[in-house]
Amino acid sequence: MYGKGLYASRCSPCHGNFDGKGFAAPGFTPPPANFKDPTTIAMLQESFLFWRIKKGGVGLPVEGMPWKSAMPRWELELSDEDIWKVIMGEYDGAGQKPRTWDESE
Secondary structure, three states: OHHHHHHHHHHHHHHOOOOOOOOOOOOOOOOOOOOOOOOOHHHOOHHHHHHHHHHOOOOOOHHHOOOOOOOOOOOOOOOHHHHHHHHHHHHHHHOOOOOOOOOOO
């Protein structure tokens, strides 16, 4: 999957094998997200994930708490399409699935 390749090159140094334990993770406060934890990616809206990857967390004002973090912004390096591919790679690597429309309703 293309998104997993982008994840491996851009995200894994901090987020590791989707567990938040990449080689660059020690010392970050807050620590990088552990996508395998069911209280992270499975609980977040896809639009938040997109915004977080695109805009990052560095430089947010104090009012931006609790979203302020060392997460870099990727909007200059990744296209919107690539950001969505990374998100889908994160879901897949974490063993989670994005929300879907319930077509029975």
